[in-house]
Amino acid sequence: MAFFTLPSAQDRGLIPEGRLTGPMPWVIAIMMFLTILAAAAGLSVRASADRVNADLAGRVTVQIVEANPDLRAEQAGAAVEALSKIRLVEKVEPVSETDVEEMLAPWIGSDGLDDTIPIPALIDLDLNGPATEANLDEIRDLLTDIAPAARIDAHGSWLKPVFNLLKSLQYLALGLVLLLAFATSATVLLAARSALDTHRETIDIMHLLGATDGQITRLFQRRIGLDAGFGGAVGIIAALMVLFFIAVQMGEIGSGLLESGLLRWHDWAILALIPIGGIVLAMLTARVTIMRALRKML
Amino acid sequence: MDSIVQFENVGLRYGTDTETLSDISFTLFPGRFYFLTGASGAGKSSLLRLLFLAQRPSRGLIKLFGTDAVTLPREELPALRRRIGVVFQDFRLVPHLSAFDNIALPLRVAGVSERELQQPVAETLDWVGIGERASARPATLSGGEQQRVAIARAVISRPEILVADEPTGNVDPDMALRLLQLFEALNKLGTTVVVATHDLHLLSKVKNAQMMRLDKGRLSDPTGALRYPPRPGDAGQGG
Numbered sequence: 001m002a003f004f005t006l007p008s009a010q011d012r013g014l015i016p017e018g019r020l021t022g023p024m025p026w027v028i029a030i031m032m033f034l035t036i037l038a039a040a041a042g043l044s045v046r047a048s049a050d051r052v053n054a055d056l057a058g059r060v061t062v063q064i065v066e067a068n069p070d071l072r073a074e075q076a077g078a079a080v081e082a083l084s085k086i087r088l089v090e091k092v093e094p095v096s097e098t099d100v101e102e103m104l105a106p107w108i109g110s111d112g113l114d115d116t117i118p119i120p121a122l123i124d125l126d127l128n129g130p131a132t133e134a135n136l137d138e139i140r141d142l143l144t145d146i147a148p149a150a151r152i153d154a155h156g157s158w159l160k161p162v163f164n165l166l167k168s169l170q171y172l173a174l175g176l177v178l179l180l181a182f183a184t185s186a187t188v189l190l191a192a193r194s195a196l197d198t199h200r201e202t203i204d205i206m207h208l209l210g211a212t213d214g215q216i217t218r219l220f221q222r223r224i225g226l227d228a229g230f231g232g233a234v235g236i237i238a239a240l241m242v243l244f245f246i247a248v249q250m251g252e253i254g255s256g257l258l259e260s261g262l263l264r265w266h267d268w269a270i271l272a273l274i275p276i277g278g279i280v281l282a283m284l285t286a287r288v289t290i291m292r293a294l295r296k297m298l
Numbered sequence: 299m300d301s302i303v304q305f306e307n308v309g310l311r312y313g314t315d316t317e318t319l320s321d322i323s324f325t326l327f328p329g330r331f332y333f334l335t336g337a338s339g340a341g342k343s344s345l346l347r348l349l350f351l352a353q354r355p356s357r358g359l360i361k362l363f364g365t366d367a368v369t370l371p372r373e374e375l376p377a378l379r380r381r382i383g384v385v386f387q388d389f390r391l392v393p394h395l396s397a398f399d400n401i402a403l404p405l406r407v408a409g410v411s412e413r414e415l416q417q418p419v420a421e422t423l424d425w426v427g428i429g430e431r432a433s434a435r436p437a438t439l440s441g442g443e444q445q446r447v448a449i450a451r452a453v454i455s456r457p458e459i460l461v462a463d464e465p466t467g468n469v470d471p472d473m474a475l476r477l478l479q480l481f482e483a484l485n486k487l488g489t490t491v492v493v494a495t496h497d498l499h500l501l502s503k504v505k506n507a508q509m510m511r512l513d514k515g516r517l518s519d520p521t522g523a524l525r526y527p528p529r530p531g532d533a534g535q536g537g
Protein backbone atom coordinates (compact mmCIF):
# COMPACT_ATOMS: atom_id res chain seq x y z
CA MET A 1 0.00 0.00 0.00
CA ALA A 2 1.23 3.41 -0.97
CA PHE A 3 0.37 4.76 2.45
CA PHE A 4 3.67 3.94 4.12
CA THR A 5 6.01 4.07 1.14
CA LEU A 6 9.36 5.65 1.74
CA PRO A 7 10.43 8.76 -0.15
CA SER A 8 11.14 7.86 -3.73
CA ALA A 9 13.69 9.65 -5.84
CA GLN A 10 10.79 11.22 -7.74
CA ASP A 11 9.64 12.98 -4.61
CA ARG A 12 13.01 14.46 -3.85
CA GLY A 13 13.06 18.20 -3.51
CA LEU A 14 9.57 18.82 -4.82
CA ILE A 15 8.69 20.47 -1.56
CA PRO A 16 11.52 22.49 -0.03
CA GLU A 17 13.50 20.88 2.77
CA GLY A 18 12.91 21.94 6.33
CA ARG A 19 9.81 22.02 8.43
CA LEU A 20 6.67 21.99 6.35
CA THR A 21 4.13 22.51 9.07
CA GLY A 22 5.42 25.39 11.20
CA PRO A 23 4.88 24.86 14.92
CA MET A 24 2.84 21.68 14.46
CA PRO A 25 5.60 19.29 15.63
CA TRP A 26 5.82 21.12 18.95
CA VAL A 27 2.07 21.15 19.42
CA ILE A 28 2.06 17.42 18.71
CA ALA A 29 4.92 16.95 21.18
CA ILE A 30 2.85 18.64 23.89
CA MET A 31 -0.26 16.64 23.01
CA MET A 32 1.71 13.42 23.02
CA PHE A 33 3.27 14.28 26.37
CA LEU A 34 -0.13 14.98 27.92
CA THR A 35 -1.71 11.93 26.30
CA ILE A 36 0.93 9.60 27.68
CA LEU A 37 0.68 11.08 31.17
CA ALA A 38 -3.12 10.88 31.14
CA ALA A 39 -2.97 7.31 29.89
CA ALA A 40 -0.32 6.41 32.48
CA ALA A 41 -2.47 7.86 35.24
CA GLY A 42 -5.52 5.97 34.02
CA LEU A 43 -3.61 2.71 33.66
CA SER A 44 -2.01 2.94 37.08
CA VAL A 45 -5.40 3.64 38.68
CA ARG A 46 -6.69 0.57 36.93
CA ALA A 47 -3.68 -1.44 38.03
CA SER A 48 -4.18 -0.52 41.69
CA ALA A 49 -7.91 -1.14 41.50
CA ASP A 50 -7.24 -4.56 40.02
CA ARG A 51 -4.73 -5.40 42.73
CA VAL A 52 -6.89 -4.27 45.62
CA ASN A 53 -9.78 -6.11 44.04
CA ALA A 54 -7.73 -9.28 43.69
CA ASP A 55 -6.74 -9.02 47.36
CA LEU A 56 -10.25 -8.42 48.64
CA ALA A 57 -12.41 -10.21 46.14
CA GLY A 58 -12.50 -13.49 48.07
CA ARG A 59 -12.49 -11.99 51.55
CA VAL A 60 -15.61 -12.38 53.66
CA THR A 61 -16.24 -11.78 57.38
CA VAL A 62 -18.97 -13.51 59.31
CA GLN A 63 -20.19 -11.65 62.42
CA ILE A 64 -22.20 -13.40 65.04
CA VAL A 65 -24.17 -10.60 66.70
CA GLU A 66 -25.66 -12.18 69.79
CA ALA A 67 -25.90 -10.60 73.22
CA ASN A 68 -25.77 -13.84 75.14
CA PRO A 69 -22.08 -14.82 75.29
CA ASP A 70 -22.76 -18.54 75.67
CA LEU A 71 -25.12 -18.64 72.75
CA ARG A 72 -22.64 -16.53 70.76
CA ALA A 73 -19.76 -18.92 71.39
CA GLU A 74 -21.93 -21.90 70.58
CA GLN A 75 -23.13 -20.43 67.26
CA ALA A 76 -19.60 -19.30 66.34
CA GLY A 77 -18.23 -22.78 66.98
CA ALA A 78 -20.97 -24.38 64.86
CA ALA A 79 -20.43 -21.88 62.07
CA VAL A 80 -16.66 -22.50 61.98
CA GLU A 81 -17.24 -26.23 61.83
CA ALA A 82 -19.84 -26.01 59.07
CA LEU A 83 -17.84 -23.50 57.02
CA SER A 84 -14.71 -25.64 57.19
CA LYS A 85 -16.55 -28.42 55.44
CA ILE A 86 -17.73 -26.69 52.26
CA ARG A 87 -15.61 -26.48 49.09
CA LEU A 88 -16.31 -22.79 48.50
CA VAL A 89 -14.40 -21.77 51.59
CA GLU A 90 -10.68 -22.11 51.42
CA LYS A 91 -9.71 -20.86 54.84
CA VAL A 92 -11.68 -20.28 58.03
CA GLU A 93 -10.08 -18.13 60.67
CA PRO A 94 -11.98 -17.22 63.85
CA VAL A 95 -10.81 -13.91 65.24
CA SER A 96 -10.00 -14.25 68.91
CA GLU A 97 -11.97 -12.18 71.41
CA THR A 98 -8.87 -10.26 72.50
CA ASP A 99 -8.13 -9.31 68.90
CA VAL A 100 -11.67 -8.02 68.49
CA GLU A 101 -11.38 -6.06 71.74
CA GLU A 102 -8.13 -4.54 70.54
CA MET A 103 -9.72 -3.57 67.26
CA LEU A 104 -12.59 -1.86 69.07
CA ALA A 105 -10.52 -0.22 71.80
CA PRO A 106 -9.89 3.04 69.96
CA TRP A 107 -13.63 3.59 69.69
CA ILE A 108 -15.04 2.46 72.96
CA GLY A 109 -11.98 2.45 75.22
CA SER A 110 -10.28 -0.62 76.67
CA ASP A 111 -11.95 -0.53 80.07
CA GLY A 112 -15.45 0.05 78.81
CA LEU A 113 -15.51 -3.47 77.53
CA ASP A 114 -17.56 -5.48 79.90
CA ASP A 115 -20.47 -7.76 79.42
CA THR A 116 -22.90 -4.85 79.15
CA ILE A 117 -21.64 -4.11 75.65
CA PRO A 118 -22.04 -7.19 73.50
CA ILE A 119 -19.08 -7.80 71.24
CA PRO A 120 -19.71 -9.81 68.08
CA ALA A 121 -17.73 -12.91 67.32
CA LEU A 122 -15.82 -12.54 64.03
CA ILE A 123 -14.82 -15.24 61.58
CA ASP A 124 -12.64 -14.32 58.60
CA LEU A 125 -13.12 -16.39 55.45
CA ASP A 126 -11.06 -16.72 52.31
CA LEU A 127 -13.20 -17.99 49.46
CA ASN A 128 -11.64 -19.83 46.57
CA GLY A 129 -13.56 -17.56 44.21
CA PRO A 130 -14.84 -14.00 44.23
CA ALA A 131 -17.48 -13.04 46.79
CA THR A 132 -20.38 -12.98 44.36
CA GLU A 133 -23.98 -12.73 45.53
CA ALA A 134 -24.48 -16.43 44.73
CA ASN A 135 -21.49 -17.43 46.84
CA LEU A 136 -22.62 -15.23 49.71
CA ASP A 137 -26.11 -16.75 49.48
CA GLU A 138 -24.63 -20.22 49.75
CA ILE A 139 -22.91 -19.24 52.99
CA ARG A 140 -26.02 -17.49 54.27
CA ASP A 141 -28.17 -20.59 53.60
CA LEU A 142 -25.63 -22.75 55.36
CA LEU A 143 -25.66 -20.57 58.47
CA THR A 144 -29.40 -19.70 58.84
CA ASP A 145 -30.12 -22.71 61.00
CA ILE A 146 -26.90 -23.26 62.89
CA ALA A 147 -26.08 -19.60 63.53
CA PRO A 148 -29.20 -17.46 63.08
CA ALA A 149 -27.35 -14.42 64.47
CA ALA A 150 -24.74 -14.50 61.67
CA ARG A 151 -24.22 -11.48 59.48
CA ILE A 152 -22.11 -11.82 56.37
CA ASP A 153 -20.01 -9.03 54.86
CA ALA A 154 -17.88 -9.20 51.75
CA HIS A 155 -14.85 -6.90 52.12
CA GLY A 156 -15.15 -5.85 48.53
CA SER A 157 -18.55 -4.32 49.16
CA TRP A 158 -17.19 -1.98 51.82
CA LEU A 159 -14.85 -0.62 49.17
CA LYS A 160 -17.56 -0.22 46.57
CA PRO A 161 -17.53 3.62 46.71
CA VAL A 162 -13.76 3.55 46.37
CA PHE A 163 -13.99 1.30 43.35
CA ASN A 164 -16.62 3.56 41.84
CA LEU A 165 -14.31 6.50 42.27
CA LEU A 166 -11.42 4.61 40.69
CA LYS A 167 -13.69 3.70 37.76
CA SER A 168 -14.64 7.34 37.29
CA LEU A 169 -10.98 8.32 37.30
CA GLN A 170 -10.26 5.74 34.63
CA TYR A 171 -13.06 7.06 32.45
CA LEU A 172 -11.79 10.58 33.01
CA ALA A 173 -8.32 9.53 31.81
CA LEU A 174 -9.80 7.78 28.79
CA GLY A 175 -11.85 10.88 28.00
CA LEU A 176 -8.73 13.04 28.19
CA VAL A 177 -6.87 10.70 25.85
CA LEU A 178 -9.72 10.85 23.34
CA LEU A 179 -9.95 14.65 23.57
CA LEU A 180 -6.21 14.95 23.02
CA ALA A 181 -6.42 12.62 20.02
CA PHE A 182 -9.13 14.82 18.58
CA ALA A 183 -7.07 17.96 19.19
CA THR A 184 -4.03 16.32 17.58
CA SER A 185 -6.08 15.45 14.55
CA ALA A 186 -7.40 19.02 14.30
CA THR A 187 -3.85 20.38 14.54
CA VAL A 188 -2.72 18.17 11.70
CA LEU A 189 -5.72 19.19 9.63
CA LEU A 190 -4.91 22.88 10.01
CA ALA A 191 -1.24 22.32 9.34
CA ALA A 192 -1.99 20.27 6.23
CA ARG A 193 -4.31 22.95 4.91
CA SER A 194 -1.79 25.70 5.39
CA ALA A 195 0.94 23.57 3.80
CA LEU A 196 -1.33 23.07 0.80
CA ASP A 197 -1.97 26.81 0.57
CA THR A 198 1.74 27.58 0.74
CA HIS A 199 2.52 25.13 -2.04
CA ARG A 200 -0.56 25.70 -4.13
CA GLU A 201 1.44 26.82 -7.16
CA THR A 202 3.68 23.74 -7.07
CA ILE A 203 0.59 21.54 -6.79
CA ASP A 204 -1.03 23.25 -9.78
CA ILE A 205 2.10 22.80 -11.86
CA MET A 206 2.36 19.15 -10.91
CA HIS A 207 -1.28 18.56 -11.78
CA LEU A 208 -0.78 20.16 -15.19
CA LEU A 209 2.30 18.03 -15.80
CA GLY A 210 0.10 14.99 -15.25
CA ALA A 211 0.80 14.16 -11.60
CA THR A 212 -1.96 12.16 -9.93
CA ASP A 213 -3.57 13.11 -6.62
CA GLY A 214 -1.89 10.06 -5.14
CA GLN A 215 1.57 11.30 -6.11
CA ILE A 216 0.95 14.75 -4.67
CA THR A 217 -0.69 13.41 -1.52
CA ARG A 218 2.27 11.12 -0.89
CA LEU A 219 4.67 14.07 -0.95
CA PHE A 220 2.78 15.99 1.69
CA GLN A 221 1.77 13.02 3.76
CA ARG A 222 5.34 11.83 4.07
CA ARG A 223 6.55 15.23 5.19
CA ILE A 224 3.70 15.73 7.64
CA GLY A 225 4.34 12.21 8.93
CA LEU A 226 8.00 13.08 9.53
CA ASP A 227 7.03 16.27 11.37
CA ALA A 228 4.48 14.40 13.47
CA GLY A 229 7.02 11.67 14.16
CA PHE A 230 9.47 14.26 15.42
CA GLY A 231 6.82 15.76 17.72
CA GLY A 232 5.79 12.31 18.91
CA ALA A 233 9.36 11.38 19.75
CA VAL A 234 9.93 14.55 21.75
CA GLY A 235 6.62 14.04 23.57
CA ILE A 236 7.26 10.44 24.52
CA ILE A 237 10.81 11.09 25.69
CA ALA A 238 9.62 13.90 27.94
CA ALA A 239 6.73 11.81 29.27
CA LEU A 240 8.94 8.79 29.95
CA MET A 241 11.38 10.97 31.85
CA VAL A 242 8.55 12.26 34.04
CA LEU A 243 7.14 8.78 34.61
CA PHE A 244 10.55 7.38 35.43
CA PHE A 245 11.13 10.18 37.92
CA ILE A 246 7.78 9.48 39.60
CA ALA A 247 8.46 5.74 39.64
CA VAL A 248 11.81 6.30 41.37
CA GLN A 249 10.19 8.52 43.99
CA MET A 250 7.47 5.94 44.60
CA GLY A 251 10.09 3.26 44.95
CA GLU A 252 11.83 5.35 47.61
CA ILE A 253 8.62 5.60 49.61
CA GLY A 254 8.32 1.86 49.26
CA SER A 255 4.85 1.71 50.70
CA GLY A 256 2.73 -1.28 49.78
CA LEU A 257 -0.13 0.88 48.71
CA LEU A 258 1.97 2.94 46.35
CA GLU A 259 3.76 -0.04 44.91
CA SER A 260 0.42 -1.52 44.02
CA GLY A 261 -0.21 1.60 41.91
CA LEU A 262 2.78 1.11 39.64
CA LEU A 263 2.29 0.17 36.01
CA ARG A 264 2.37 -3.41 34.87
CA TRP A 265 4.34 -4.51 31.83
CA HIS A 266 1.32 -4.56 29.53
CA ASP A 267 0.50 -1.03 30.68
CA TRP A 268 3.93 0.04 29.43
CA ALA A 269 3.19 -1.69 26.14
CA ILE A 270 -0.02 0.35 25.82
CA LEU A 271 1.90 3.55 26.55
CA ALA A 272 4.46 2.65 23.88
CA LEU A 273 1.65 2.22 21.37
CA ILE A 274 0.35 5.76 21.95
CA PRO A 275 3.00 7.61 19.88
CA ILE A 276 2.65 5.03 17.12
CA GLY A 277 -1.11 5.56 17.18
CA GLY A 278 -0.52 9.31 17.18
CA ILE A 279 1.65 9.16 14.07
CA VAL A 280 -0.81 6.89 12.26
CA LEU A 281 -3.61 9.29 13.22
CA ALA A 282 -1.57 12.26 11.95
CA MET A 283 -0.78 10.54 8.64
CA LEU A 284 -4.40 9.49 8.15
CA THR A 285 -5.69 12.97 8.92
CA ALA A 286 -3.13 14.48 6.57
CA ARG A 287 -4.04 12.02 3.84
CA VAL A 288 -7.77 12.61 4.10
CA THR A 289 -7.35 16.39 4.30
CA ILE A 290 -5.06 16.54 1.29
CA MET A 291 -7.08 14.13 -0.84
CA ARG A 292 -10.19 16.19 -0.15
CA ALA A 293 -8.50 19.48 -0.99
CA LEU A 294 -7.04 18.07 -4.21
CA ARG A 295 -10.40 16.76 -5.30
CA LYS A 296 -11.67 20.35 -5.33
CA MET A 297 -9.01 21.34 -7.86
CA LEU A 298 -9.13 20.47 -11.53
CA MET B 299 -7.24 11.41 -40.99
CA ASP B 300 -8.55 11.45 -37.43
CA SER B 301 -8.46 14.74 -35.62
CA ILE B 302 -6.31 15.09 -32.50
CA VAL B 303 -8.16 18.11 -31.11
CA GLN B 304 -11.73 19.06 -31.75
CA PHE B 305 -13.58 22.11 -30.36
CA GLU B 306 -17.26 22.49 -31.08
CA ASN B 307 -19.19 25.61 -30.04
CA VAL B 308 -17.01 26.06 -27.03
CA GLY B 309 -17.70 28.97 -24.71
CA LEU B 310 -15.75 30.06 -21.64
CA ARG B 311 -16.95 32.44 -18.99
CA TYR B 312 -14.91 33.49 -15.98
CA GLY B 313 -17.24 34.13 -13.08
CA THR B 314 -20.36 35.99 -14.12
CA ASP B 315 -18.72 38.22 -16.72
CA THR B 316 -19.58 38.04 -20.39
CA GLU B 317 -18.03 35.16 -22.25
CA THR B 318 -14.26 35.42 -22.74
CA LEU B 319 -14.49 32.84 -25.51
CA SER B 320 -17.57 32.30 -27.64
CA ASP B 321 -18.57 29.79 -30.28
CA ILE B 322 -15.10 28.40 -30.75
CA SER B 323 -15.12 25.57 -33.28
CA PHE B 324 -12.05 24.10 -34.93
CA THR B 325 -10.27 20.85 -35.63
CA LEU B 326 -6.55 20.13 -35.36
CA PHE B 327 -4.87 17.22 -37.06
CA PRO B 328 -1.88 15.22 -35.86
CA GLY B 329 1.55 16.28 -37.01
CA ARG B 330 0.59 19.80 -38.04
CA PHE B 331 1.96 23.15 -36.90
CA TYR B 332 -0.55 25.79 -35.81
CA PHE B 333 -0.20 29.41 -34.83
CA LEU B 334 -2.78 31.20 -32.71
CA THR B 335 -2.66 34.96 -32.95
CA GLY B 336 -4.76 37.81 -31.76
CA ALA B 337 -4.56 41.04 -29.81
CA SER B 338 -3.65 41.07 -26.16
CA GLY B 339 -6.71 40.08 -24.18
CA ALA B 340 -8.35 38.37 -27.13
CA GLY B 341 -8.38 35.07 -25.26
CA LYS B 342 -5.38 33.17 -26.60
CA SER B 343 -4.19 31.97 -23.22
CA SER B 344 -7.74 31.12 -22.24
CA LEU B 345 -8.16 28.94 -25.31
CA LEU B 346 -4.87 27.20 -24.67
CA ARG B 347 -5.84 26.60 -21.04
CA LEU B 348 -8.85 24.71 -22.30
CA LEU B 349 -6.59 22.79 -24.62
CA PHE B 350 -4.13 21.65 -21.97
CA LEU B 351 -6.89 20.83 -19.49
CA ALA B 352 -6.22 23.56 -16.96
CA GLN B 353 -9.81 24.67 -17.29
CA ARG B 354 -13.15 23.21 -18.23
CA PRO B 355 -15.29 25.12 -20.73
CA SER B 356 -18.62 26.67 -19.71
CA ARG B 357 -20.26 25.08 -22.72
CA GLY B 358 -19.49 23.18 -25.86
CA LEU B 359 -17.61 20.04 -26.70
CA ILE B 360 -13.87 19.41 -26.53
CA LYS B 361 -12.34 16.19 -27.76
CA LEU B 362 -8.70 15.38 -27.19
CA PHE B 363 -7.20 12.25 -28.75
CA GLY B 364 -10.76 11.21 -29.50
CA THR B 365 -11.78 11.43 -25.81
CA ASP B 366 -14.47 13.78 -24.56
CA ALA B 367 -12.40 16.05 -22.33
CA VAL B 368 -15.35 17.99 -20.91
CA THR B 369 -17.04 15.21 -19.01
CA LEU B 370 -13.88 13.20 -18.35
CA PRO B 371 -13.68 12.29 -14.63
CA ARG B 372 -10.79 14.05 -12.99
CA GLU B 373 -8.98 10.80 -12.13
CA GLU B 374 -8.46 10.33 -15.84
CA LEU B 375 -7.06 13.80 -16.50
CA PRO B 376 -3.42 12.98 -15.54
CA ALA B 377 -3.09 10.32 -18.24
CA LEU B 378 -4.33 12.79 -20.85
CA ARG B 379 -2.18 15.64 -19.56
CA ARG B 380 0.96 13.54 -19.83
CA ARG B 381 0.41 13.43 -23.59
CA ILE B 382 0.46 17.24 -23.78
CA GLY B 383 3.53 19.43 -23.28
CA VAL B 384 2.88 22.97 -22.14
CA VAL B 385 4.95 26.15 -22.19
CA PHE B 386 3.05 28.54 -19.93
CA GLN B 387 3.02 32.24 -20.74
CA ASP B 388 4.32 32.92 -17.23
CA PHE B 389 6.61 29.84 -17.30
CA ARG B 390 5.40 28.42 -13.98
CA LEU B 391 8.72 26.91 -12.99
CA VAL B 392 8.90 25.37 -9.51
CA PRO B 393 10.89 28.05 -7.67
CA HIS B 394 12.91 25.85 -5.33
CA LEU B 395 13.93 23.34 -7.97
CA SER B 396 17.02 23.73 -10.14
CA ALA B 397 16.73 24.09 -13.92
CA PHE B 398 17.66 20.42 -14.20
CA ASP B 399 15.01 19.29 -11.72
CA ASN B 400 12.35 21.47 -13.31
CA ILE B 401 13.03 19.90 -16.67
CA ALA B 402 13.15 16.41 -15.16
CA LEU B 403 9.79 16.90 -13.44
CA PRO B 404 7.53 15.49 -16.20
CA LEU B 405 9.73 12.41 -16.46
CA ARG B 406 9.70 11.89 -12.70
CA VAL B 407 5.95 12.32 -12.62
CA ALA B 408 5.73 9.68 -15.33
CA GLY B 409 7.86 7.34 -13.23
CA VAL B 410 11.04 7.36 -15.33
CA SER B 411 13.99 6.10 -13.26
CA GLU B 412 16.71 8.51 -12.15
CA ARG B 413 19.30 6.64 -14.20
CA GLU B 414 17.24 6.85 -17.36
CA LEU B 415 16.40 10.52 -17.11
CA GLN B 416 19.90 11.95 -16.65
CA GLN B 417 20.88 11.87 -20.31
CA PRO B 418 17.69 13.20 -21.92
CA VAL B 419 17.50 16.06 -19.43
CA ALA B 420 21.14 17.00 -20.01
CA GLU B 421 20.66 16.84 -23.78
CA THR B 422 17.56 18.99 -23.69
CA LEU B 423 19.33 21.54 -21.49
CA ASP B 424 22.06 21.76 -24.12
CA TRP B 425 19.51 21.98 -26.90
CA VAL B 426 18.02 25.13 -25.44
CA GLY B 427 21.51 26.47 -24.69
CA ILE B 428 21.51 26.52 -20.88
CA GLY B 429 23.67 23.47 -20.18
CA GLU B 430 25.94 25.42 -17.84
CA ARG B 431 23.00 26.71 -15.81
CA ALA B 432 21.66 23.24 -15.00
CA SER B 433 21.90 23.67 -11.24
CA ALA B 434 20.62 27.25 -11.11
CA ARG B 435 17.30 28.06 -9.49
CA PRO B 436 14.71 29.91 -11.63
CA ALA B 437 15.08 33.12 -9.59
CA THR B 438 18.73 33.36 -10.58
CA LEU B 439 18.00 32.87 -14.29
CA SER B 440 17.26 35.66 -16.76
CA GLY B 441 13.78 35.89 -18.27
CA GLY B 442 14.96 34.32 -21.49
CA GLU B 443 16.74 31.53 -19.65
CA GLN B 444 13.63 30.79 -17.61
CA GLN B 445 11.64 30.66 -20.82
CA ARG B 446 14.04 28.12 -22.25
CA VAL B 447 13.79 25.98 -19.11
CA ALA B 448 10.01 26.14 -19.51
CA ILE B 449 10.32 25.04 -23.15
CA ALA B 450 12.74 22.24 -22.28
CA ARG B 451 10.29 21.00 -19.62
CA ALA B 452 7.45 21.03 -22.16
CA VAL B 453 9.31 18.99 -24.76
CA ILE B 454 11.29 16.60 -22.54
CA SER B 455 8.69 13.86 -22.54
CA ARG B 456 8.11 13.99 -26.32
CA PRO B 457 4.44 14.93 -26.00
CA GLU B 458 1.94 14.23 -28.75
CA ILE B 459 0.75 17.82 -28.56
CA LEU B 460 2.98 20.76 -27.68
CA VAL B 461 1.13 23.86 -26.54
CA ALA B 462 3.25 27.00 -26.22
CA ASP B 463 1.92 30.33 -25.00
CA GLU B 464 4.16 33.19 -26.21
CA PRO B 465 7.25 30.96 -26.07
CA THR B 466 9.52 33.56 -27.61
CA GLY B 467 8.33 36.63 -25.77
CA ASN B 468 11.47 37.03 -23.66
CA VAL B 469 14.29 36.05 -25.99
CA ASP B 470 16.20 37.88 -28.70
CA PRO B 471 15.26 37.25 -32.35
CA ASP B 472 18.11 34.79 -32.90
CA MET B 473 17.11 32.70 -29.91
CA ALA B 474 13.47 32.96 -30.98
CA LEU B 475 14.41 31.45 -34.30
CA ARG B 476 16.40 28.69 -32.67
CA LEU B 477 13.52 27.79 -30.37
CA LEU B 478 11.19 27.76 -33.33
CA GLN B 479 13.54 25.35 -35.05
CA LEU B 480 13.34 23.16 -31.98
CA PHE B 481 9.57 23.15 -32.28
CA GLU B 482 9.83 22.35 -35.98
CA ALA B 483 12.20 19.48 -35.27
CA LEU B 484 9.70 18.06 -32.81
CA ASN B 485 6.93 18.66 -35.29
CA LYS B 486 8.83 16.64 -37.89
CA LEU B 487 9.01 13.80 -35.37
CA GLY B 488 5.22 13.83 -35.26
CA THR B 489 4.31 16.22 -32.46
CA THR B 490 1.34 18.49 -33.15
CA VAL B 491 2.43 22.03 -32.25
CA VAL B 492 0.19 24.92 -31.23
CA VAL B 493 1.95 28.23 -30.65
CA ALA B 494 0.19 31.35 -29.45
CA THR B 495 2.09 34.50 -30.34
CA HIS B 496 1.87 38.21 -31.05
CA ASP B 497 4.96 37.99 -33.15
CA LEU B 498 3.76 37.94 -36.73
CA HIS B 499 7.36 37.54 -37.93
CA LEU B 500 7.40 34.01 -36.61
CA LEU B 501 4.46 33.02 -38.74
CA SER B 502 6.39 33.28 -41.97
CA LYS B 503 9.31 31.28 -40.56
CA VAL B 504 7.50 27.97 -40.42
CA LYS B 505 6.54 26.49 -43.72
CA ASN B 506 3.07 25.01 -43.96
CA ALA B 507 2.01 26.35 -40.61
CA GLN B 508 -1.66 27.11 -40.25
CA MET B 509 -3.03 30.11 -38.48
CA MET B 510 -5.95 30.79 -36.22
CA ARG B 511 -6.90 34.32 -35.24
CA LEU B 512 -8.77 35.24 -32.12
CA ASP B 513 -10.66 38.48 -32.10
CA LYS B 514 -12.41 39.42 -28.86
CA GLY B 515 -13.00 35.83 -27.98
CA ARG B 516 -14.17 34.70 -31.38
CA LEU B 517 -12.19 32.64 -33.81
CA SER B 518 -11.59 33.62 -37.37
CA ASP B 519 -9.82 31.29 -39.65
CA PRO B 520 -7.71 33.08 -42.24
CA THR B 521 -6.24 29.96 -43.79
CA GLY B 522 -9.66 28.39 -43.98
CA ALA B 523 -8.40 25.05 -42.80
CA LEU B 524 -9.75 24.86 -39.32
CA ARG B 525 -13.44 25.09 -39.84
CA TYR B 526 -15.55 22.54 -38.09
CA PRO B 527 -16.64 20.24 -39.52
CA PRO B 528 -13.68 20.27 -41.87
CA ARG B 529 -14.47 20.30 -45.54
CA PRO B 530 -13.10 17.35 -47.46
CA GLY B 531 -9.71 18.32 -48.82
CA ASP B 532 -9.01 20.85 -46.10
CA ALA B 533 -7.19 18.25 -44.10
CA GLY B 534 -4.45 17.96 -46.68
CA GLN B 535 -4.02 21.64 -47.23
CA GLY B 536 -1.20 22.32 -44.83
CA GLY B 537 0.66 19.00 -45.06
Ligand SMILES: Nc1ncnc2c1ncn2[C@@H]1O[C@H](COP(=O)(O)OP(=O)(O)OP(=O)(O)O)[C@@H](O)[C@H]1O
Nearest residue numbers: 312313318336337338339340341342343344345387
Ligand atom coordinates in the same frame (compact mmCIF):
# COMPACT_ATOMS: atom_id res chain seq x y z
N1 LIG C 1 -8.59 33.60 -14.44
C1 LIG C 1 -9.27 34.62 -15.00
N2 LIG C 1 -10.31 35.16 -14.35
C2 LIG C 1 -11.01 36.18 -14.89
N3 LIG C 1 -10.74 36.70 -16.09
C3 LIG C 1 -9.71 36.21 -16.80
C4 LIG C 1 -8.93 35.15 -16.30
N4 LIG C 1 -7.97 34.84 -17.20
C5 LIG C 1 -8.17 35.70 -18.23
N5 LIG C 1 -9.20 36.50 -17.99
C6 LIG C 1 -9.70 37.53 -18.92
O1 LIG C 1 -9.98 36.91 -20.14
C7 LIG C 1 -9.61 37.75 -21.21
C8 LIG C 1 -8.65 37.01 -22.12
O2 LIG C 1 -7.45 36.78 -21.43
P1 LIG C 1 -6.27 35.90 -22.02
O3 LIG C 1 -5.20 35.82 -21.03
O4 LIG C 1 -6.83 34.65 -22.54
O5 LIG C 1 -5.81 36.83 -23.25
P2 LIG C 1 -4.54 36.67 -24.21
O6 LIG C 1 -5.06 36.69 -25.59
O7 LIG C 1 -3.74 35.50 -23.81
O8 LIG C 1 -3.74 37.98 -23.91
P3 LIG C 1 -2.14 38.20 -23.95
O9 LIG C 1 -1.78 38.29 -25.38
O10 LIG C 1 -1.95 39.52 -23.26
O11 LIG C 1 -1.52 37.08 -23.26
C9 LIG C 1 -8.97 38.98 -20.60
O12 LIG C 1 -9.94 40.01 -20.62
C10 LIG C 1 -8.66 38.58 -19.18
O13 LIG C 1 -8.81 39.67 -18.33
Ligand SMILES: [Mg+2]
Nearest residue numbers: 342343387463
Ligand atom coordinates in the same frame (compact mmCIF):
# COMPACT_ATOMS: atom_id res chain seq x y z
MG1 LIG D 1 -1.94 35.18 -23.04
